[in-house]
Each structure stands twice: as C-alpha cells, then as structure tokens.
Amino acid sequence: MTRKFVIKFPAEQTGDSLTYNLIKKFDIRINILKADIDAGRSGTLLIELNAEEEKIQAAVDYISSQGMDISPVETKIKLEAEKCISCGACTSSCLSGALSISAPDWNLRFEPEKCIVCKLCLKACPLQLFKIEFSE
Amino acid sequence: MRKTYEEINEKIRRGQAVVMTAEEVSEMAKTMSPKEILDKVDVVTTATFGAMCSSGAILNFGHAVPGIRMEKIKVNGVPVSGGLAAVDTYVGATDCDERNPKYGGAHIIQDLIDGKTLELEAWGKGTDCYPRTHIKTEISLETINEAVLFNPRNSYQNYNVAVNTSDKTLHTYMGTLLPKMKNASYSSAGELSPLINDPECRTIGLGTRIFLCGAQGYVAWNGTQFNTSKPVNKYEIPVGNARTLAMIGEMREMTSRFLRAAYFEKYGVTIYIGVGVPIPLLDEDLAHRVSIRNSEIETSIEDYGNGGELIGTTDYASLRSGEIEFQGKKIHTAPLSSLAKAREIADMLKTWIKDGQFELTAPVRPMPTDTAMKTLKEL
Numbered sequence: 001m002t003r004k005f006v007i008k009f010p011a012e013q014t015g016d017s018l019t020y021n022l023i024k025k026f027d028i029r030i031n032i033l034k035a036d037i038d039a040g041r042s043g044t045l046l047i048e049l050n051a052e053e054e055k056i057q058a059a060v061d062y063i064s065s066q067g068m069d070i071s072p073v074e075t076k077i078k079l080e081a082e083k084c085i086s087c088g089a090c091t092s093s094c095l096s097g098a099l100s101i102s103a104p105d106w107n108l109r110f111e112p113e114k115c116i117v118c119k120l121c122l123k124a125c126p127l128q129l130f131k132i133e134f135s136e
Numbered sequence: 137m138r139k140t141y142e143e144i145n146e147k148i149r150r151g152q153a154v155v156m157t158a159e160e161v162s163e164m165a166k167t168m169s170p171k172e173i174l175d176k177v178d179v180v181t182t183a184t185f186g187a188m189c190s191s192g193a194i195l196n197f198g199h200a201v202p203g204i205r206m207e208k209i210k211v212n213g214v215p216v217s218g219g220l221a222a223v224d225t226y227v228g229a230t231d232c233d234e235r236n237p238k239y240g241g242a243h244i245i246q247d248l249i250d251g252k253t254l255e256l257e258a259w260g261k262g263t264d265c266y267p268r269t270h271i272k273t274e275i276s277l278e279t280i281n282e283a284v285l286f287n288p289r290n291s292y293q294n295y296n297v298a299v300n301t302s303d304k305t306l307h308t309y310m311g312t313l314l315p316k317m318k319n320a321s322y323s324s325a326g327e328l329s330p331l332i333n334d335p336e337c338r339t340i341g342l343g344t345r346i347f348l349c350g351a352q353g354y355v356a357w358n359g360t361q362f363n364t365s366k367p368v369n370k371y372e373i374p375v376g377n378a379r380t381l382a383m384i385g386e387m388r389e390m391t392s393r394f395l396r397a398a399y400f401e402k403y404g405v406t407i408y409i410g411v412g413v414p415i416p417l418l419d420e421d422l423a424h425r426v427s428i429r430n431s432e433i434e435t436s437i438e439d440y441g442n443g444g445e446l447i448g449t450t451d452y453a454s455l456r457s458g459e460i461e462f463q464g465k466k467i468h469t470a471p472l473s474s475l476a477k478a479r480e481i482a483d484m485l486k487t488w489i490k491d492g493q494f495e496l497t498a499p500v501r502p503m504p505t506d507t508a509m510k511t512l513k514e515l
C-alpha cells in the first residue's frame with residue numbers, strides 16, 4: 001500500500017539520512033514529493049511510503065522516536081472551477097465518475113467524494129485547472 | 137413564402153425580428169412543419185466553442201525611432217513570424233518555444249485581450265532605411281496599432297469521433313484517448329453547430345457578419361481544407377469533417393470569456409474560439425435545414441490508435457447520451473468542445489439581433505461548391 005505523510009524535522013536532521021534509514025531498516029520504498037528546508041532551521045518533507053501496512057507503521061513509530069513530527073496526509077484533487085469552460089475533456093479519463101458532464105445544462109460537475117485520485121484529469125484538462133492538494 | 141435579407145433587417149431595425157437558437161428551433165420542429173417555422177421565425181442563431189489550432193493574430197507594433205526591420209521577433213519569449221513587413225507579425229495560436237511548451241501564441245493572444253502587458257524583443261540586420269538592430273520593450277493592446285484575429289480554419293462542419301484501439305493511452309488534440317476503446321471523444325456542437333444548420337452554405341459566404349469571441353467579426357474566406365466532396369447521409373449532412381470557415385475580427389472587442397488559450401498534453405498549444413453564426417430563414421428549404429436534430433447528424437469513428445482508420449459511424453444523439461454501443465462494446469463518450477459556452481454564444485447573438493444591434497449581411501461571394509482534399513505526397 002501507498003500512504004503519504006508530512007514530516008517536520010529539526011535543523012540537525014536531514015532528509016537524506018532519514019531516507020537511507022527507512023530503506024535500510026524497514027525495506028520501504030520512499031518517494032520524496034516535496035521538500036521545504038528552511039536554512040539552519042526546521043524542515044518539512046512530503047513523502048510517499050510504499051510497503052505493507054506493518055512496515056509502514058513500524059517506520060512511522062521509528063520516525064517519531066527520532067524526535068520528528070510525522071502525520072498522515074490526505075491527497076485531494078482541486079479544481080479551479082471559475083476558469084472552467086465546461087469543455088468536458090477531463091470527463092473522458094475520469095472512470096470513477098467524479099467528473100461528469102451531461103444534459104440538461106452541460107456544465108462540468110465535480111463530485112470530489114467519488115474521486116479516487118488517479119490524477120488522469122491533471123493531464124486531460126487543456127486549461128490545466130486541476131491541482132493536487134495535500135492536507136493533514 | 138420567401139423573405140429577403142432586407143425584409144429581415146428591416147424587422148431587426150424595428151425590433152420585431154423573431155430570433156431563435158438552433159436548439160430551440162429543432163425542438164419546435166418536432167411539432168411544426170418547415171413552412172410553419174418559416175412563417176414564425178426570421179433568424180436562427182448557431183454557435184460553437186471548440187479548440188481551433190488554425191487561428192492567429194495580425195499585429196502591428198508601431199515604429200521605434202530609429203526604426204528596425206524586425207526579422208526575428210519574440211513576444212513573451214515565444215518566437216513569432218518575422219516574415220511580414222518591418223513591424224508587422226502574425227502570431228499563430230500554436231507558436232511556441234520548445235523549452236516552454238505550455239505557453240504559446242494562444243496565450244499571447246489571450247493575454248493581450250485580457251489587457252496584459254507583454255515583453256517584445258526583436259532583431260534585424262540593420263538596413264539603410266531601418267538602421268536599428270535590436271529592441272526590447274513592452275507592448276499591450278493600448279500601445280500597438282492593429283490587432284486583428286484572423287483564423288484560416290475555424291468552425292468545422294462536423295468532425296470525426298476519436299477512439300483508440302491500441303493498448304496504450306494516447307494524448308492527442310482530441311484529448312486523452314484511453315487504450316482498448318475505453319472512451320470516445322467528439323468535438324462538435326451538433327444541432328447547434330453553424331455549418332450543420334446551413335450545410336451547403338446557402339447563406340454563409342464571404343462577408344457574412346458573425347459573432348467572433350465576443351466581437352462582431354466576419355467570414356473572410358472559405359476556410360482551409362474546405363471540402364465539399366465528403367459523403368453525406370440521408371439528411372444531407374457530411375459524415376465527418378467537411379466545410380470550414382476563415383474568419384476575422386477586431387481583437388479589442390473580444391473577451392477571454394469566449395477565447396481561451398489551451399494546452400493539450402504531449403500535443404501542444406491550441407486555442408478555444410467562440411463562434412456564432414446567424415442564419416436567415418429566407419425560404420422553406422432553410423427552415424427545413426435548421427430543424428436538423430442530433431439524431432440525424434452522423435459522424436465517422438476514427439481510430440487514432442491505428443493511423444486514423446475510419447472504423448464506423450455514430451450520431452450525436454448517441455454521443456450526447458454519454459455512451460455509444462460499438463462492436464458490441466459500451467464506450468464512454470465525452471465532448472471536447474463546450475456546449476454550455478456554445479449555448480451562451482447562441483443566446484447572446486440572439487439578444488444582439490433582437491435588440492437591433494446586429495444586422496445580417498448577404499454573402500459578397502458564395503462558398504466554393506466543388507472542392508476536395510489533396511494529400512501531401514512524399515518524393
């Protein structure tokens with residue numbers, strides 16, 4: 001399974017040693033999605049962990065034991081609706097049915113609760129109106 | 137009964153013209169004959185809002201002192217044509233710098249219309265009459281001379297439906313095409329589309345006044361790839377892309393509500409253009425033509441996963457239902473052009489005509505009647 005986390009770590013820690021440890025100790029595939037490091041101060045990492053549930057849990061425990069703050073993240077797709085022209089191009093790749101367009105009004109309808117975050121709409125919208133948003 | 141352009145215009149001037157959108161008239165036709173429609177309605181408005189790559193803007197920047205013969209030109213970093221006179225250019229909608237493929241000519245056009253200031257940089261070799269060799273400055277619609285949208289090919293009469301039978305996802309100008317025919321995309325306003333309602337161009341010709349991106353523009357010529365020899369169905373509608381229109385209009389009267397820069401993944405920059413065309417009901421034949429319904433408009437299914445092979449036909453009522461049945465499979469359909477926007481345009485044009493702000497023009501020259509498409513041969 002794949003889960004996303006935000007990690008806040010103090011200045012003395014670096015992302016590199018963390019990544020190394022996770023791979024080495026827990027056999028977890030780690031993907032750094034975003035890194036914000038404030039020179040000399042604290043930093044934030046957005047990571048994706050890919051492994052079995054128990055391994056992920058063990059890794060999360062390990063990270064907190066190292067004095068870092070780790071919390072799970074929810075990924076959401078966000079649409080800039082005011083710019084949408086209701087062309088419908090995004091609906092062809094949305095197999096979950098979260099994006100739909102139909103009679104009578106033919107305006108794009110977005111039902112986020114149906115979204116499975118497959119991200120296909122990001123490339124399908126010719127106006128690039130979809131963004132990924134992470135929230136804790 | 138017959139009506140002339142002058143009679144209709146007289147009614148428009150008196151605020152008495154009866155105007156309906158093509159969708160409204162198609163609905164009316166369920167219970168009324170063409171003769172009754174002709175008696176009742178004077179003008180039918182048609183519209184479309186779709187991606188049309190063959191679009192662009194003619195700009196004249198004005199001369200600097202000393203002057204420069206601009207031979208290489210960049211606007212906001214996008215190389216545009218240096219192939220016209222000293223300070224003229226043509227910004228093609230698909231122009232772009234390959235290092236920044238998501239911002240191109242279409243974005244320049246939209247930014248100008250939105251009133252933004254853009255960077256202009258140009259180079260020339262320096263001549264006796266234009267000694268300057270380089271200039272870097274800023275432009276906006278306020279600082280330049282002419283700004284005219286001129287689109288060599290818009291408003292296709294019908295268009296093929298795109299599917300993909302291959303086993304990998306394709307990113308095309310028809311949008312994302314999922315493998316093994318998991319989706320089908322289409323791009324026509326169907327019964328609301330201009331050239332579907334006057335399929336032989338009886339009223340649409342050179343000089344026809346139209347709605348172009350919010351401005352009153354004109355049909356400038358037959359569009360490129362104008363093709364009158366496509367097979368037609370029993371309702372005399374070409375089954376697939378056929379006729380097209382070239383159009384022209386003042387950019388300063390346009391709004392990005394009806395013109396939008398776009399980027400198709402792995403394809404490139406293009407532009408969404410809003411077009412509205414009024415069709416005067418001069419006689420019963422035209423009243424019959426504008427009554428056309430989505431179920432009567434057929435189009436070809438083209439396989440983009442196999443070199444564009446035509447593999448079947450369907451109609452717009454089926455496409456609009458959200459699913460077509462083809463080769464025993466149910467295929468999810470999605471549009472690519474905006475019907476919501478097209479309706480907004482048809483309604484706006486209807487209001488203009490009803491309020492006496494927009495009169496109709498008879499063509500200065502009709503469209504060609506005998507054209508076919510040539511292909512490019514390799515040596």
Ligand code: SF4
Binds near residue numbers: 095114118121122
């Ligand atoms: S991420 Fe996938 S499921 Fe969610 S809206 Fe986009 S295409 Fe639909």
Ligand code: SF4
Binds near residue numbers: 088
């Ligand atoms: S593809 Fe983009 S512009 Fe078109 S309907 Fe979807 S969100 Fe709107």
